[in-house]
Amino acid sequence: PMTDLKELYEKGRPNVVDYTIKNDDNGPRGININKEILTITFSEWIDPNYRNFEYGPLGEEYVLKILSFEGYSEDGKSASFKIFYDRGKHYQIVVGSGFRNEKGIALKPYLIDIPSTKK
Secondary structure (H helix, E strand, C coil), rough: HHHHHHHHHHHHCCCEEEEEEEEEECCCCCCCCEEEEEEEEEEECCCCCCCCCCCCCCCCCHHHHEEEEEEEECCCCCCEEEEECCCCCCCCEEEEEEEECCCCCCCCEEEEEEECCCC
């Protein structure tokens, strides 16, 4: 049945395992104050030729701004991006199905939701 095929397909899709946001220590002090590195870890190797992001449920006003693509890890299981990040603002971004594995199977979309950490 079609439901079994869909379930089998969903189980075989790559997914986001985790993400981290760290300070970008590569620049002079004070210059990169709001620029940090977002690293997304995937369940398997991701084809470097494909990627995309989408707005989260809160829309464009809350989208996490990506400044540049920093590259993939040697094993191809994580990708890093320089982002603009203000701890006083709520951000969202969906890691989209444009990311694909070596067989061309699309990633399960994953919402990164970062609430404000300032009171």
